[in-house]
Amino acid sequence: MAIFEWDDSIALGIPTIDAQHKALFGWINTLNTAIKSGDGAEAVGEVIWNLITYVTEHFGEEERLMLSCNYPGLAAHRKEHDQFVSRLREIQVEFIDGHEMGESVLDFMVDWLVCHIKGTDQGYSRFIHQQAES
Secondary structure (H helix, E strand, O other): OOOOOOOOHOOOOOHHHHHHHHHHHHHHHHHHHHHHOOOOOOHHHHHHHHHHHHHHHHHHHHHHHHOOOOOOHHHHHHHHHHHHHHHHHHHHHHHHHHOOOOHHHHHHHHHHHHHHHHHHHHHHHHHHHHHHHO
16 A cells, blocks of 8 residues: 555545544554554554544544534434444454454555545535535
């Protein structure tokens, strides 16, 4: 997997959320670097833990934002978040149990985030921007 490079095609136009999305990709890139450089299981495990912690905090902030503007798609959006966090925790457990963290796992993380941001997140972003214009 190549290091993920941010581009404005996935920007939502909500500065705090865009900054958090950039940071999420930064954590994935850090994980990629730790794995490829052979930093050891402890270092990789720490990066996975930090990634999960950051994802959880970020999703909470997004959900509070959606709640504050009465976004009608909040429940479905939260379900997607919960499923991703659950999968990340499964990946963490598999890693702790000795499974190798391969490129397919990193590709899954990047693909999921890009698709989620370009799809589901764009929905609440449009809703918020429309409300601000009215």
